[in-house]
Amino acid sequence: MTETVIEVRGLRTQFGTHVVHEALDLDVYRGEILGVVGGSGTGKSVLLRIIAGLLVPQAGQVTMLGTDILHGAEAAQAAIGHRIGVMFQDGALFSSLTVCENVEVPLRAIKELDPATREALARLKISLAGLPWSAGDKYPSELSGGMRKRAGLARALALDPEIVFLDEPTAGLDPIGAADFDLLIRKLSKTLGLTVFLVTHDLDTLHAVCDRVAVLAERKVLVTGTMEDMLKVDHPWVKEYFQGPRARAAQVPQAAGTS
Amino acid sequence: MAVGSISVNSSTDGTRAALSGRLGVADVMQVNRALKGVPDDQTLVLDMAAAEWIDTSIAWAIGVKQQAIEAAGGRLQIDGALPEARQLLDTVFAALPKPDAAKADGGRPSLTQMLDRVGRSIAGAGGVLAQSLALLGMFLSRLGHSVLHPRDFRLTALVHHCQAAGLGAVPIVALMAFLIGVVLAFQGSMQLRQFGAEVFVVDLISISILRELGILLTAIIVAGRTASAFTAAIGSMKMREEIDAMRTLAIDPVAALIVPRVLALILMLPILGLIANLAGLIGGALMAWVELGISPAMFQTRLIEGTDVKHVFVGLVKAPVFALVIGIIGCQAGLRVKGTAESLGSMTSSSVVAAIFAVIVIDALFSIFFAQIGI
Numbered sequence: 075m076t077e078t079v080i081e082v083r084g085l086r087t088q089f090g091t092h093v094v095h096e097a098l099d100l101d102v103y104r105g106e107i108l109g110v111v112g113g114s115g116t117g118k119s120v121l122l123r124i125i126a127g128l129l130v131p132q133a134g135q136v137t138m139l140g141t142d143i144l145h146g147a148e149a150a151q152a153a154i155g156h157r158i159g160v161m162f163q164d165g166a167l168f169s170s171l172t173v174c175e176n177v178e179v180p181l182r183a184i185k186e187l188d189p190a191t192r193e194a195l196a197r198l199k200i201s202l203a204g205l206p207w208s209a210g211d212k213y214p215s216e217l218s219g220g221m222r223k224r225a226g227l228a229r230a231l232a233l234d235p236e237i238v239f240l241d242e243p244t245a246g247l248d249p250i251g252a253a254d255f256d257l258l259i260r261k262l263s264k265t266l267g268l269t270v271f272l273v274t275h276d277l278d279t280l281h282a283v284c285d286r287v288a289v290l291a292e293r294k295v296l297v298t299g300t301m302e303d304m305l306k307v308d309h310p311w312v313k314e315y316f317q318g319p320r321a322r323a324a325q326v327p328q329a330a331g332t333s
Numbered sequence: 334m335a336v337g338s339i340s341v342n343s344s345t346d347g348t349r350a351a352l353s354g355r356l357g358v359a360d361v362m363q364v365n366r367a368l369k370g371v372p373d374d375q376t377l378v379l380d381m382a383a384a385e386w387i388d389t390s391i392a393w394a395i396g397v398k399q400q401a402i403e404a405a406g407g408r409l410q411i412d413g414a415l416p417e418a419r420q421l422l423d424t425v426f427a428a429l430p431k432p433d434a435a436k437a438d439g440g441r442p443s444l445t446q447m448l449d450r451v452g453r454s455i456a457g458a459g460g461v462l463a464q465s466l467a468l469l470g471m472f473l474s475r476l477g478h479s480v481l482h483p484r485d486f487r488l489t490a491l492v493h494h495c496q497a498a499g500l501g502a503v504p505i506v507a508l509m510a511f512l513i514g515v516v517l518a519f520q521g522s523m524q525l526r527q528f529g530a531e532v533f534v535v536d537l538i539s540i541s542i543l544r545e546l547g548i549l550l551t552a553i554i555v556a557g558r559t560a561s562a563f564t565a566a567i568g569s570m571k572m573r574e575e576i577d578a579m580r581t582l583a584i585d586p587v588a589a590l591i592v593p594r595v596l597a598l599i600l601m602l603p604i605l606g607l608i609a610n611l612a613g614l615i616g617g618a619l620m621a622w623v624e625l626g627i628s629p630a631m632f633q634t635r636l637i638e639g640t641d642v643k644h645v646f647v648g649l650v651k652a653p654v655f656a657l658v659i660g661i662i663g664c665q666a667g668l669r670v671k672g673t674a675e676s677l678g679s680m681t682s683s684s685v686v687a688a689i690f691a692v693i694v695i696d697a698l699f700s701i702f703f704a705q706i707g708i
Contacts, residue, residue, distance in 0.1 A: 169675055186362045195358070198393045201430035210430075215673045234358060234388035265424040266389065267417060 077104040079237055079269050080125060085134035087120060094120055095131070096293040102237075107263050107270040108298075109280045112290030113311065118273045119241055121290065125271065126160050126239050127151065139236065156183065159230030160239045164246075165222035167214040173200060173225045174210035180232040196232065203228035204258050220251040224258075231262070237269045244276045256282040277321050289315075337384070339367045347376035352391075353383035361390040368398040373405035382413030392418075392425035400429065461669075468587075468665045469657075472595055475588040490593035498559045498594075499601030503608060505558070506551050510609035513546055514538060514616025522624045531625045535635040538617035543644040547613050548606040549696050552655040555602060556688035560663035563594055564684040567667025568677045576668075595660030602656035603649050610648065643708055651699050655692050662688045 080102035087095040094117035102108050112118050123129040125136055127143050136143050139157055141150045159180075167176045177196035181187060187195070200210050203224040214222055223243060230238055243259060244252035260283050263270050274280065280287055281301060288298040291311050297304070304316045315321065337354030348371045356364065371377050379395065381387075399409045414422065442450075479486040521534040567590055570576050576586050614636070621627040627635075666684030670677050 169673060181358070184358050186359050188362065191361060191365065194397070195361070195390050195393060197430045198389065198425065198428065201428040202389070202424070207430050215675075231389075234390070261424070265420045 078102065079104045079139055080271065081135075081137040082121075082125065083135040083137075085121075085124065085131050085136070087117060087124065087129075087131040093293060095134075098134070098290075098294045100288060100295050100298075102269060102271055104236075104269055105263075105267060106285040107259070107272060107283055109284035109287045110271070110273045110290060111275070111280065111287060111315065116290045117293075118290055122160075122239050122241055122271065122273050126158065127155070156180075156233050157235055158237045158239065159233065159235035161223070161226045161230040161241065161243065163241045164219070165214065165226030165229075167222060167225055167229065169214050172211055172213055173205070173217070173228070176214070176225065177210075177229045177232050180229065183233070196228075199228040199231050200225070202231065202262065204254070220247050220255070223247070223255065227258075227262075231266070234266065235268070237271060238263075240270060240272045240274075242274055242276075243272065244274065244279050249278075252276065252278065253282070259283050277316075337387075339364050341367050341371060343371075347378060348372075349378045349380060351380040351383060352387070355386045356384060356391045357386075357388045358390040361394055364391055365394045365397075368394060371398075372407075373402050374407045376408045376410065377402060379409060379411045380413055381411060381415070381418060384414070384418060387418050387421065389421065389425055392422050393429070395422065396426045396429045399426070461665075464669070465661055465665045468591070468668070469661050471587045472591055472661065475585065475592050476596065478588070479592065485588070487589060487593050490589070491597050494594050494597035495601055497562070498555070498598050499604060502555060502558055502601075502605055506554055506605050506609050507612040509550060509554060510542070510547055510612040511616035513550060514542060514613035514618075515620045517541060517546075517613075518617040518620030519624060522621065526625075532627065532635060534621055534625060535617075535627065535632055536639045538621070539614065539636050539640040540644055542613035542617065543610055543640070543648050545648065545696070545700075547609040548648045548652050548655070549692070551605050551609040552602065552652070552659065552692045552696075553689050555598070555605065555656075556659045556692055557685050559598060560659050560666075560688040561681050561685045563660065563663030564666040564670070564681045565677065567591075567664055568670030568680055571668060571670045572672060572674070572677060591660075591664045594664060595657060598656040598660040599653045602659075603652040606649055606652045610645065647703055647708060651696065654695060654699075658691045658695060659688045662691060 078101050080100070082098060082100040085095045085098040085100075086093070087098075098121070100121075110118050110121065120129060124131050125138065125143075130144065134144070138154060141154050143151055143154060167173065168179070171179070174193060174196050177199050178192050181192045181195060184192075197207065197210055201207070205221060205224050205228065209217065209221060209225065214225065217225060227238075227240075227243075230240075240259065244255050247255060256279050259270060259272070262268060270283075272279070272284065284301070286298060286300060287304055289296045289304070289307075289312055291309070296309060297307050297312065299307075301316075304312060307313070307316075337352065337356035337360050339350060339352050339356075339360075341348060341350045343349075350367065350371065352364070377398070395409075395411070402409045411419075411422065517538050518534055521537040522531060525531050525534055525537070567576075570590070576590075579586050579589060618627075618629055618632040621632055622629060663684050666680045666687070670680045
């Protein structure tokens, strides 16, 4: 838990005159599952996109796996690309490819693989993400929202990344599907040794999955810590969020069956 | 990336394979080949004591080998795996995918399947035609309703679409017709000069533009420009369930979306045709002046004397019909869009093709009709 895999320092993001992040610092440690929460419009997804290299902030320093992803050499940044995986909110699967072909896309970067092995590995990732074999031959439009998220996760895991970014993994899922997805994230993170950076609104996910929580508010990371730590924080928004009626409801099953 | 290797030693009492170093997806072919070389029906000992790290692809290769060995009655024994690797192997072994039953129709399609496909697409085309006629009927009924209840009519939408489909198309239509006039005058003068009949170039330009080309090319441009816009707009509303939302709010989508669009096109296309006619004549007159020395005044005199006004009406009377067909095809394709962005794209392109095709077919029918009644 000591090695820092993502280090964000003094981040400043601005769209026009609207400042999203100001002097934002954040550390993510190897092997942990970090949940990022915050009100709508506090820039959670923006932060994810910056760390994943999809957006360039106005100022600041982002170091991932020892590489400066904002100012480093292009080749080094491309190499980092193979060591991270991103799951977008609705999967962001390529609609013209089947699920299996979608998962094969990142595997094509490995020149040594022959097509049969590539397909077999893609099938394995689809199975690891909890989808049946038949889902691999379907097109994204033929899948339900939950299955698309799993397929997106399978694609994010295709290259055995060290860090996985999940953008609202349980948004739009029914409670059973969301709980299954939480378990899946937890299980894969532990067995594959993944570091997970997770943006969510879902208090159940925070309770069930996250080792640590980072709260975005007032343009920076207000506080980080375990769920227990969050209850002690004396800040109106954090109190409202973690001790509101929905938060209390989410704690009940957790207290009953902690595993 | 990862640096690792596999070595295989065979002896009388079985085979020993040793993994070492860090093995990743780049090594999977090598590992797979080495493991495939080991016979399935004996004991294979896999020594992983020197393997620092493996990823899921290596675990997959081991898992596949284990399945093959167990099926052949042999045994795979894994020694010395680190706890993390052991955990990974267990997860991957549990997840090894099994194909469901037989894979559905692979390989080449049979003759029956191809005939089936042809039959379905022909029946589908018939269905589309029927749907278009149904939409035409709905359009007329809602239009009739609007005439009887003028308060229900959406005047703002009509004006908006008149601007988008009419005013917005003026520059491109005028430029296109002007250039067609120029080309006709140039080509006509080249040919007619051989007979010393240069002055007839005025008749050539005026009759061909007023009767056919002005309105036909305008309709084709509008089909490309506006039919696609109608399909894209209505299709994206269909995709985002806006049309369903309208129905639940007791707003009739045909009256709200389709009547203003088609009516705007019916009003605008004759005007665009007229602009095209003027621009074409100006282009022709300019070229005739430059190329043949026919002054604008002479062009005007010759035009008024030699060309009957009926040609203008023969041309413009087609415009509302073209507009109706383009509008109905564009809107109908929009309503046929399914939930995906792909179907929106394919419907947009097919609506443009269908609209241009329909315009040309209808133009041919008009030509036959006018020839028969002798105008």
